Amino acid sequence: MAILAGQESRLLIGGKLVAGSLGTFPTVNPATEETLGVAADASAGDMDAAIEAARRAFDDTDWSTDVELRVRCIRQLQQVMRDHIEELRALTIAEVGAPRMLTASAQLEGPVEDLSFCANTAESFQWTTDLGIASPMGMKSQRTIAREAIGVVGAITPWNFPHQINLAKIGPALAAGNTLVLKPAPDTPWAAAVLGELIAEHTDFPAGVINIITSSDHGVGALLSTDPRVDMVSFTGSTATGRAVMSDGAATLKKVFLELGGKSAFLVLDDADLAGACSMSAFTVSMHAGQGCALTTRLVVPRKRYGEAVDSAAATMRGLKPGDPTKPGTICGPVISARQRDRIQGYLDSAINEGGTFACGGGRPADRDTGFFIEPTVIAGLDNNAKVAREEIFGPVLTVIAHDGDDDAVRIANDSPYGLSGTVFSADEQRAAGIAARMRVGTVNINGGVWYSADMPFGGYKQSGIGREMGLAGFEEYLETKAIATLAK
Numbered sequence: 001m002a003i004l005a006g007q008e009s010r011l012l013i014g015g016k017l018v019a020g021s022l023g024t025f026p027t028v029n030p031a032t033e034e035t036l037g038v039a040a041d042a043s044a045g046d047m048d049a050a051i052e053a054a055r056r057a058f059d060d061t062d063w064s065t066d067v068e069l070r071v072r073c074i075r076q077l078q079q080v081m082r083d084h085i086e087e088l089r090a091l092t093i094a095e096v097g098a099p100r101m102l103t104a105s106a107q108l109e110g111p112v113e114d115l116s117f118c119a120n121t122a123e124s125f126q127w128t129t130d131l132g133i134a135s136p137m138g139m140k141s142q143r144t145i146a147r148e149a150i151g152v153v154g155a156i157t158p159w160n161f162p163h164q165i166n167l168a169k170i171g172p173a174l175a176a177g178n179t180l181v182l183k184p185a186p187d188t189p190w191a192a193a194v195l196g197e198l199i200a201e202h203t204d205f206p207a208g209v210i211n212i213i214t215s216s217d218h219g220v221g222a223l224l225s226t227d228p229r230v231d232m233v234s235f236t237g238s239t240a241t242g243r244a245v246m247s248d249g250a251a252t253l254k255k256v257f258l259e260l261g262g263k264s265a266f267l268v269l270d271d272a273d274l275a276g277a278c279s280m281s282a283f284t285v286s287m288h289a290g291q292g293c294a295l296t297t298r299l300v301v302p303r304k305r306y307g308e309a310v311d312s313a314a315a316t317m318r319g320l321k322p323g324d325p326t327k328p329g330t331i332c333g334p335v336i337s338a339r340q341r342d343r344i345q346g347y348l349d350s351a352i353n354e355g356g357t358f359a360c361g362g363g364r365p366a367d368r369d370t371g372f373f374i375e376p377t378v379i380a381g382l383d384n385n386a387k388v389a390r391e392e393i394f395g396p397v398l399t400v401i402a403h404d405g406d407d408d409a410v411r412i413a414n415d416s417p418y419g420l421s422g423t424v425f426s427a428d429e430q431r432a433a434g435i436a437a438r439m440r441v442g443t444v445n446i447n448g449g450v451w452y453s454a455d456m457p458f459g460g461y462k463q464s465g466i467g468r469e470m471g472l473a474g475f476e477e478y479l480e481t482k483a484i485a486t487l488a489k
Contacts, residue, residue, distance in 0.1 A: 165236050173478045269432070281398060390417075
């Protein structure tokens with residue numbers, strides 16, 4: 001059976017697929033500007049019902065203690081996504097604007113396969129730890145540590161990598177025994193809503209364990225942060241919104257996981273293959289039109305070879321022209337919306353106003369009248385104080401900054417309110433490792449090493465977030481720790 005029949009998606013509340021109380025809202029193809037169809041538009045009342053369903057499923061069923069059931073349901077979800085992978089691929093390219101090549105990895109197939117890690121972890125996890133007998137305060141006691149689900153989780157997700165981020169929350173949260181309400185970004189409602197359809201029709205998830213609420217109103221998602229029935233909010237998005245989530249959650253002291261923005265640095269040391277490093281930096285920032293929070297958007301290079309570095313990066317970017325995401329060879333597709341395209345253009349204009357220059361790019365491609373496209377752009381002539389070096393742009397924009405040696409490179413990398421990711425290139429791996437150790441970031445790649453993997457934790461320092469997603473650390477974010485002492489005879 002085809003998914004999203006009639007080009008209309010529904011909400012998943014309490015195990016049932018239902019219409020939104022506010023009708024529907026459109027979802028748009030960012031490459032063509034055509035309306036793909038509509039998604040259910042949820043009200044505050046719909047969100048209330050979803051939270052209540054999740055609360056009942058946690059409090060009144062054995063979901064939180066039945067590991068076998070949880071593992072079976074997660075594996076069912078994984079298999080049905082595999083069964084529909086080509087339909088999901090077409091949906092992802094159309095709604096997200098994701099280049100086809102990326103759907104074979106982090107945009108689709110990778111996250112689906114990563115669900116195995118969640119199921120396997122739940123199966124093998126040591127839910128209780130025996131600490132043996134001791135006599136604190138003279139009382140002989142048998143001590144046990146139990147790890148238990150937190151409760152109801154509210155998951156709020158962005159539009160840039162919807163499958164990866166949705167599943168990176170759904171998988172571990174449910175595997176750990178929680179129930180969940182998912183609120184995706186209004187820009188990509190179908191990527192989430194289709195999960196509701198697959199879950200309702202092809203899995204054994206009990207009613208209310210997972211609920212999916214699409215809405216055109218960001219305020220509906222914000223209700224997850226304020227509602228006392230929600231025990232934890234897991235949020236991925238901008239740092240500004242993350243602050244609001246944390247503030248709203250403070251009233252009930254709920255746990256908050258935040259994966260936020262980045263302005264990551266790509267450090268090229270003076271012994272590195274400069275052309276190769278700069279080319280890789282430019283390629284990376286151009287993928288998916290630069291719409292990745294961990295992308296290294298500041299290229300920090302030796303001052304004596306600054307011109308050469310700019311030329312190398314620009315040469316690569318000129319060859320990565322924005323293209324049709326349905327084509328197998330496309331690297332740089334559209335950005336998600338006209339609003340986002342205009343936002344990026346504002347940053348490009350600010351670079352010129354501050355005295356920078358464009359080594360390539362700088363605006364909308366002349367050969368595309370439709371679609372939300374921005375040319376891959378290299379900005380030269382600015383230092384780390386420029387707006388484009390301080391703020392997250394979320395577009396295919398690379399700012400090249402000069403450094404005066406290793407210490408200065410580290411200083412520049414760390415001179416940011418963010419601390420999500422970083423890269424170091426050097427001919428000397430030990431030297432590079434020493435630099436990596438000094439970078440105040442959550443992930444570092446050395447000479448092109450890949451840290452993205454289901455078993456690797458992901459998250460940031462400073463204003464890039466709180467907590468870790470993925471890996472064992474990400475699984476444990478969704479658990480409470482209980483200490484139990486039984487008087488021993």
